[in-house]
Amino acid sequence: xxxxxxxxxxxxxxxxxxxxxxxxxxxxxxxxxxxxxxxxxxxxxxxxxxxxxxxxxxxxxxxxxxxxxxxxxxxxxxxxxxxxxxxxxxxxxxxxxxxxxxxxxxxxxxxxx
Amino acid sequence: xxxxxxxxxxxxxxxxxxxxxxxxxxxxxxxxxxxxxxxxxxxxxxxxxxxxxxxxxxxxxxxxxxxxxxxxxxxxxxxxxxxxxxxxxxxxxxxxxxxxxxxxxxxxxxxx
Numbered sequence: 001x002x003x004x005x006x007x008x009x010x011x012x013x014x015x016x017x018x019x020x021x022x023x024x025x026x027x028x029x030x031x032x033x034x035x036x037x038x039x040x041x042x043x044x045x046x047x048x049x050x051x052x053x054x055x056x057x058x059x060x061x062x063x064x065x066x067x068x069x070x071x072x073x074x075x076x077x078x079x080x081x082x083x084x085x086x087x088x089x090x091x092x093x094x095x096x097x098x099x100x101x102x103x104x105x106x107x108x109x110x111x112x113x
Numbered sequence: 114x115x116x117x118x119x120x121x122x123x124x125x126x127x128x129x130x131x132x133x134x135x136x137x138x139x140x141x142x143x144x145x146x147x148x149x150x151x152x153x154x155x156x157x158x159x160x161x162x163x164x165x166x167x168x169x170x171x172x173x174x175x176x177x178x179x180x181x182x183x184x185x186x187x188x189x190x191x192x193x194x195x196x197x198x199x200x201x202x203x204x205x206x207x208x209x210x211x212x213x214x215x216x217x218x219x220x221x222x223x224x225x
Contacts, residue, residue: 002156002158004156033212042202042215042216042217042218043157043202043213043215043218044215045212045213045214045215048212056212058212090156090157092156101147101159101162102157102159102213103158104149104156104157104158105156106154106155106156107156
């Protein structure tokens with residue numbers, strides 16, 4: 001158990017809809033990262049937050065947004081969903097901003113029908 | 114520039130054999146090279162990592178070999194066991210940034 005909690009584990013929705021994925025980092029970790037894992041693209045970095053502030057941005061679509069709250073949990077919002085957004089979405093956390101070990105949650109599997 | 118290329122896509126090894134997975138990168142600014150292991154239904158977990166000031170790092174049966182001039186690094190799993198069957202990802206990052214660039218993964222199957 002990595003200590004990172006993600007909910008929901010599975011989500012099935014329709015095209016055009018909006019969903020919110022939630023992540024609680026390990027106790028004491030200030031950085032939260034979101035990754036998308038798909039069969040063709042592998043693990044793609046989406047965005048990083050550190051102590052409530054956006055720190056780095058990767059291949060995140062404009063339809064996607066994230067935030068980190070004062071209690072350090074994070075939410076990834078996916079809107080106007082398309083079939084191609086079906087993937088596993090992982091949250092990871094680390095102590096600081098400099099790279100070191102990332103602790104990944106078990107992921108949220110999103111299926112868009 | 115930001116890619117990390119990993120090979121092979123899949124690998125079948127007999128129990129007790131050596132598993133070798135290779136990665137190559139282009140961005141010379143990368144200064145942290147971890148390997149992650151992922152079991153089905155789980156998130157990736159750090160296995161071993163290396164920085165470019167050393168050419169090899171060993172932890173138990175797992176060894177990273179790093180060739181800075183060739184911009185390549187590899188994972189060697191000695192005495193491979195069925196419990197090592199998983200997907201392995203190499204990754205790289207620039208130290209001051211928090212995001213890892215992952216290879217596309219290698220699915221390892223160790224046959225008993």
